[in-house]
Amino acid sequence: MTESSFNQLPQFTIIGTQIQPNSMRGGALLTAGPWLNKVEKAIGAYIHVPFCFHKCHYCDFFSIVGKEDQHELFVQRLLKELEFVGAKMTELRTVFIGGGTPTLLSLELFDKLLYGVRKHLPLAHDVEFTIEANPETITMEKAAVMVSQGVNRVSIGAQSFNTDLLKQLERWHDPVNVGRAVEFVRSAGIDNISIDLIYAIPTQTVEQVKEDLKEAVSLLPTHLSCYALTYEPNTPLLHKLNSGRVTRVDHDVEADMFDVVAEVLSGSGYKQYEISNFAKDGFACKHNLMYWKNKNWWSFGPAASGHIDGQRWKNSPRLADYLSTSGLPPVEDVERLSQDIQVGEAFMMGLRLLEGMEFAWVESLIEQSPNTWRRTVIERNIEDGFLVWANEKLVLTDKGLHFADTVICELLMCNESE
Numbered sequence: 001m002t003e004s005s006f007n008q009l010p011q012f013t014i015i016g017t018q019i020q021p022n023s024m025r026g027g028a029l030l031t032a033g034p035w036l037n038k039v040e041k042a043i044g045a046y047i048h049v050p051f052c053f054h055k056c057h058y059c060d061f062f063s064i065v066g067k068e069d070q071h072e073l074f075v076q077r078l079l080k081e082l083e084f085v086g087a088k089m090t091e092l093r094t095v096f097i098g099g100g101t102p103t104l105l106s107l108e109l110f111d112k113l114l115y116g117v118r119k120h121l122p123l124a125h126d127v128e129f130t131i132e133a134n135p136e137t138i139t140m141e142k143a144a145v146m147v148s149q150g151v152n153r154v155s156i157g158a159q160s161f162n163t164d165l166l167k168q169l170e171r172w173h174d175p176v177n178v179g180r181a182v183e184f185v186r187s188a189g190i191d192n193i194s195i196d197l198i199y200a201i202p203t204q205t206v207e208q209v210k211e212d213l214k215e216a217v218s219l220l221p222t223h224l225s226c227y228a229l230t231y232e233p234n235t236p237l238l239h240k241l242n243s244g245r246v247t248r249v250d251h252d253v254e255a256d257m258f259d260v261v262a263e264v265l266s267g268s269g270y271k272q273y274e275i276s277n278f279a280k281d282g283f284a285c286k287h288n289l290m291y292w293k294n295k296n297w298w299s300f301g302p303a304a305s306g307h308i309d310g311q312r313w314k315n316s317p318r319l320a321d322y323l324s325t326s327g328l329p330p331v332e333d334v335e336r337l338s339q340d341i342q343v344g345e346a347f348m349m350g351l352r353l354l355e356g357m358e359f360a361w362v363e364s365l366i367e368q369s370p371n372t373w374r375r376t377v378i379e380r381n382i383e384d385g386f387l388v389w390a391n392e393k394l395v396l397t398d399k400g401l402h403f404a405d406t407v408i409c410e411l412l413m414c415n416e417s418e
């Protein structure tokens, strides 16, 4: 899946003081226990369902193929976790069930899981309750269960409508079923539907990106996430790239695709509110905005990451570890973020949002940086035409949007020589 990718630890993160993984600790398992007394600060929850029916070749998320015999045990275990943590929570404004493929669960388990979320978590009356779905696994019955259990937003992983391009990704679904899935969800009563697309797929042309956008827009989603394909470490796709079996789309062509995505979607009434995310008025994803604004959220399930007050942790990405524990799941990759890293990440998240960063916020972040080195970096990027002050907000220019990763990286990293 792609829309929930922010629940994976951000790729630019610099690990501050990192605690050894449980596998190296030998003693008691590390859990998110230290943050449990602050769980009432969480305004969102991410729930990871780690099962898929096939492994897509670009995917580096924690997902397990097969193991159907573990689905029930997993749901039982998850329900206990929801009950235990949920009792200590206050009010959640967003819940996101991602994966993996949550809709792969049988109808009965799917219903149990959603019922458990509704029963155990303190959902705000206007909660945004999203579930990620694979087009092949949405049925009319599952759509009806979603509605009866309060799901009000569905994010469908289309990625492309071109069978050859889906094959390049080793993505197993028939593009026809995207429309069918949208139809099931909409006729069950959920109008807030997001579609994920990937561009810059090997062999893809700009014309094919336009065709994918046209197909997606014709389904009238309220939201679209369009990410350029990335070649993640330890994925079959990266091996194929390294062995010459696929060729990366040329950089300039990828930049043209990025422009086409923005042009076509803004021409179709979608507002680009984040570099890769577009929404009709009032339909920006509240859950992802929570990540990008660095708010507090709790994580449920294996490999999910949570964040409370500048401390981030990731649950162990091993199903056996998860199933063999009964309280909080074991945790790995705890990060205690230094103030400088928190400032860098605020720029990383803030600049990805097209609304930009308020002058006072930027000033206070600069003051928190040792030697105020970030002021120099910002001024240089303004001179080079990558950043601009517009209506008292610091924003990426059109040119800056194409080099967002570079600009953000410069502001993220502490560079003593500045």
Ligand code: SF4
Pocket: 001, 002, 051, 052, 054, 055, 056, 059, 060, 061, 063, 099, 100, 101, 134, 157
């Ligand atoms: S459906 Fe594909 S991309 Fe999504 S989690 Fe499963 S393997 Fe990864």
